[in-house]
Amino acid sequence: MCPQAQFDTVDGLLQVTVDDALWHDLAQQLKDVLHFDQLSCLAGVDWKDSMGVVYYLTNTSTQEMVHVKVATTDRDKPMLHSVSDIWAVANYQEREAYDFFGIIFIGHPDMRRFFLRNDWVGYPLRKDYDTNPELNPIRLDDEQNEDYTCTYVEDENGKVTKVDGKVFEDDEYVVNVGPQHPSTHGVLRYRVSLDGEMVKKVDVVSGYIHRGIEKMCESLTYPQTLLYTERMDYMAAHINRHCLCMCIEKALGIEVPRRAELIRLMMDELMRLSSHLLSYGCLTMDQGATTAFFYGFRERELIYDIFDRTCGARMSMSYSTIGGVVADVHPDFVKDVRHACDVIEKNLKEYHQLFTGNVIARNRMVGVGILGKEDAINYCITGPSGRASGVHCDVRKTHPYSLYNEFDFDEVIRTEGDSMARYMVRMDEMVQSIKILRQACDKFEQCEGNEYVADKVPKMIKLPAGHWYQQVEASRGAFGVYLESDGDPKPFQKPYRLHFQSPCFNLIGVVDLTCRDNMIADLITITASIDYVIPDIDR
């Protein structure tokens, strides 16, 4: 297809290294001919002599993956070709790469910063970033609205020119929502253009909780980086940590004991239950059903108790570690899990009685905020929101990890793609999680040995040079970790680049699409049903 490209196999996946000039055509062919229709991960990397982007592509019908590396050696004004016209998810992802590395994407419709203030000096994830606090002090003056945007256009001769554009037209009526707003579930800001009560366009302004986790990880050892995974999507703390542990284990070639793997899996499913219960509580409260919120939280306390007894903390448990888990489970663990399963299963009926059949709830959710299957794939929407649009995207089924292929459970798929479907997928997934937990309890009791951590884990973790990518099914979608190591022989090796591909970052990409031509009041229900966690977006 592209004879100039270089092909290797890294980490069990085909790696294509291609020149930037050929990249856009190759990308188009990869999508049209080979049907790599989903851009799963886009990670910018600074290789010191060059700078570029690693793209992970997925074919959603065969679940094959391939990754493409595109780089440029120009450090002063690095430019690559945008693929946002091919995969829509690249729109925000490329803005992230621009924000962190200063890579300009030619042909990108909206080349603005995403996480940092527009008056920020420098590009923080570059290796030569100047950390001098005088360059970027705490600015207490109010930030100016970004009304202007720009696009870089290339003509036939290869000359790139900057074309200015506007985010909103002068005669548009723009309403500001957030960053301090009860129903944005944190600190996210929308600028909504309205026509009467109908939404015409939503401009997402993010970064109010951008904490620079990826940069901080580059100055910590591997076991130290684990703690940040729990503070991104705190409602998928165990799952995210599991993912990074698996990625490091894959790089080291460590095999985790079966008992540890079972414990991790049960913790993951408990976390998913807790997350979906919270999502139920928040969604109902956003629509005014305050009572339902208390029901959801009542059951969450049961799960918190299990975490509390085994891990010693209710949130941010720090339980998984490289090679297994930190400590063995509490003696009553299995009993508690079975009890929690029984209680939640019984009470799920109550939830449906309380909210699902409610006339107001149905009127506000059925047929509102429809996301089609093609759009969901194009915007890389995974997790419950993707499955509500009919995409087969459960990583537990598509790329089975841990022990999931031993378990009998169904992938919940709906085809409506509206707010109601997204809500119902979560409710049905809880039933599946309970099913998995019950099977896991049986397997756990039969499991021989009491080894909870692999004994071959080295004290100093040193990875060989290379890069790895690992995906798991977090509570809100596919969570990916891109880990690159330079094989540094010094005792305390640090990751060269650690990129977290968070599901919520993709979820806000469809807010504009789903809210358009709906009422402003529906913006609340749609975003609540999409169910994102802001620190996971901003990292």
Added chain:
Amino acid sequence: MEVKKPKIKSMRYEDFKDNEYIDSLVEQLNASGVNVVVGKLDQLLNWSRSNSLWPFCFGTSCCAIEFMCLGAARYDMARFGAEVARNSPRQADYIMCQGTITYRMAPVLKRLYEQMAEPKYVIACGACTVSGGPFKNSYCVVKGIDEIIPVDVYLPGCPPRPEAMFYALMQLQRKIKVTKFLGGANRKEKRMEYVPEDK
């Protein structure tokens, strides 16, 4: 009139270990002396104020989930008269800052604090707000919200347990009980500070 150490129902005074701060406030009050009538009225006002503290919903990350647990049935903030979480700073008595404050959020937090009506209090909830916590080395995290706004109670933990949040709340109640309301707490901010110079 002598001001006594404040009493909190169902928690003994000895249970609070480190209270030099409250003690110093009591000493300060006793040193300045107060009229019996004004003092009694002050105590009545402070008693009512300390038992109806309305929090401002300001959650940026993990701590906000624990705060929601605080509002739910098991922990039930309503026992302390603090269940009316307000979404507008105008209606709130104190701001419990839950979660990391980044450089981008800093001016917003400052503005929200300024919008709150006097007397207003701040609880720095969680390690991030106390000192930057695990994100201290980041390029865009404020290392403790006391760099931006004054803090009354520091509450460490990542995230703090709901019990710890109650401790912070009770500590704030105690502080309110030993302040001079009339002519004191409600006149903290100087009026001239916000008038632009050219006017």
